[in-house]
Amino acid sequence: MMGDHPDIRAALRSGYPGYARQCLCPRCGYDMGERSFGVEGEYICLQCFTEWVTDYLNTNPEEIAEALFVPVSYLG
Numbered sequence: 001m002m003g004d005h006p007d008i009r010a011a012l013r014s015g016y017p018g019y020a021r022q023c024l025c026p027r028c029g030y031d032m033g034e035r036s037f038g039v040e041g042e043y044i045c046l047q048c049f050t051e052w053v054t055d056y057l058n059t060n061p062e063e064i065a066e067a068l069f070v071p072v073s074y075l076g
Helices: 006-014 046-059 061-067
Strands: 037-039 042-044
Touching (some): 037 046, 042 046, 046 061
Antiparallel strands (some): 037 042
């Protein structure tokens, strides 16, 4: 009988390992890894967050500078 196998008896005695659900990034579909970043109502992976920050920096440099306490000087 299969239930008499020592490995099966050990598994039944100690319990089965917990199921770890893989979290996928909603933007790229890849594994999120150990951390995620909340952007615009969804949590995304580090790579997608880096792309989002880069795009934001390119379109809103003054806002980024203000958030980082970097003075902005207008020449003219």
